[in-house]
């Protein structure tokens with residue numbers, strides 16, 4: 001075997017053995033620190049459309065109304081329509097041409113779209129997810145799970161999707177059908 005050929009075999013052999021020898025069998029790279037259960041609970045907050053990952057808890061429309069007036073009405077208006085921030089009920093966006101808020105918006109901010117949570121969002125579970133992670137705007141993640149359930153119930157009530165005696169929990173929230181679902185096309 002020429003010198004060149006033996007060098008080539010050596011290189012090949014080394015490249016196969018080196019990774020195994022380097023890390024050793026069954027050894028992990030040992031980077032980072034495993035999260036505790038409490039930490040996982042704090043960061044793993046994505047709620048899926050089918051309700052997967054919804055926490056234990058419940059909240060009624062009546063409780064939600066109270067939280068709403070204490071923490072949300074300031075920006076979303078007493079009825080969820082006046083703003084100044086996003087509209088939570090009413091308008092069906094592009095579909096309601098004569099919505100008074102749209103006309104005001106066209107005149108004032110030259111914007112066409114009037115979004116409303118209740119009419120634009122396809123899944124009720126997203127209301128829970130969004131409010132829990134992002135609202136109130138000035139102090140996100142400050143609400144308890146029960147308060148978020150209650151607020152979700154109240155927003156659904158404002159949109160006439162549940163009645164006043166309704167209590168939302170992890171089992172019934174995914175089954176509430178949002179009017180916007182039919183406007184979405186599922187990508188395969």
Ligand code: HEC
Pocket residue numbers: 067068071072073074075076085086087088115116117118120127130131135136137138151
């Ligand atoms: C200080 C003002 C402020 C307060 C208080 C506030 N919000 Fe908001 N909210 C906003 C703003 C601004 C946005 C738009 C945020 C964005 O698009 O990034 C918003 C967006 C939302 C949306 C999404 C609207 C949409 O259809 O896109 C929901 C739902 C919502 N807020 C619910 C709540 C709830 C529930 C509370 C009370 C717990 C609350 N907000 C308190 C300012 C506020």
